[in-house]
Amino acid sequence: MKDYVATIIKNEQIAENVYAVTFDLGEEAKVRCGQFGNISVGETHLLRRPIAICKAEGNEVTFCYQIKGEGTQKLKTMGAGTKLNVLMPLGNGFYVEEEEKKVALVGGGVGVFPLISVLRAYASTKEISAYIGYRNKAAVCGVEEFAKAQKFLLVTDDGSYGSQMNAVQAFEADLAKGNRPDVVLACGPTPMLRALKTLVERENLNCYVSLEERMGCGIGACLVCVCNMTDGKRARVCKDGPVFNSRDVSL
């Protein structure tokens, strides 16, 4: 973890309300897929914005973000050459075990971006099936990345692009055809992850989910971004997560 003074190389819209910003960190950062960065949008905002790392290559790192509030509104206006502080890499990230050969990625909405980093990390060594859901055609992005998976099922809630269903339903339908992965890696809205948790528990599949929560420090000190664990304890999304075994978290 390091607080980089990062220079924006490009910052452009990639779907309705979704932008991708690429920074030059000035040096190479060691990033695990599924980790995130805590981005300062300048002194006008006291909290940084925790955003998943989508791509890290050499000195460059790309984050994709949805315009949610004032911070992301400000971030989208920042052009090439702007310098921002980016504290990264943070969190534990996704890890696929050696013996896990078949990997299913289940992603919805902005939750698809950390899964792009997984795909990039494991595309050459694992057999990857991606089940990716968007609200509608206007929200679709990252298709060229997911196309690198052995199997890619793109669905939308309203059927305006691909079949009309959500990512969990797409995964479930494929599972019913006998396509059973060794591990499931997922990220998306809580209702989606909740449905997935029920499904993988019924099917006895090993599954890891990446969670999102409003954060304070982003490094585990302030206990702002906690999630409920099945053992009754609370864990820090930023430091103990954001990736948890789906069995361990109650959603």
Place this chain on the structure above:
Amino acid sequence: MANLSVNLCGVNFKNPVIAASGTYGFGREFNELYDIGKIGGVSTKGMTLEPRLGNPVPRIAESRGVILNAVGLQNPGVEHFIENDLEWLKATGTVVIANVAGKTLDDYAGICARLDGLVDMIELNISCPNVKSGGMAFGIKPESVEQVTRAAKSALKVTPLIVKLSPNVESIAENARAAERGGADCISLINTLTGMAIDIERRKPIIANNTGGVSGAGVKPIAVRMVYEASQAVKIPVIGMGGITCAEDAIEFLMAGAAAVQVGTANFTDPYAMPKIIDGLNAWCDKHGIANVSELTGTLQLNQR
């Protein structure tokens, strides 16, 4: 190089910059970024005798110039701290201040007795606005401030006691005097101001707890005024906090009467805020010919009206 060291209640601090409770955990995470032995002290995450789960999420929101939080005293309990963090934190070389809270006078006395002699100072949290049983009830009226301070002080044989005051009160000077009467060795202020931020699309407060404690740059003028009023009211040393972001902010608090300062929200904005403030204090003192930073305390000269 100015002499930045300060002495509060017989405890020597390398510099007057202390991490504020709740923003810094027990120091381990920030120590991954810099040697926390460089900072004056660490006021730990607020602890209770038993572990607490805290409030539901979301626990934080931002409003212009400030943040609101309602963590609700989530903590692993004082025994966990003693077993797992205390020795490590002491070994860093920073001053260890245990921030403690409770539901009853007995809780306060019990946790103080348990920590007496183990830590450098104890900071009594009688002003957490985010839990019904976080001591806020003790922190509002001067009579109960005095009562809880006395209960805590009577449980302590060696460790100096700081009482952290709430700004959500009628008279900060009265409450400062009440803490002094109760036997406080030092007071710290301000804790957060109770506030609310609303998500207008959902017509609901952003924070699950509905209200949260307001902190950050925007509260600084209120905090400076209260530190001035409190320090005028008591003879014991005052630790000032509330929106300190840079060395110049810290100097305002020192001039207003603080012997040391705490930095909280700024740690979120810039994880290196504290070492930068310490460097900035040194540079400011050198530039202004100040040999000892302690010379600045209480040097404010009011305008003649």
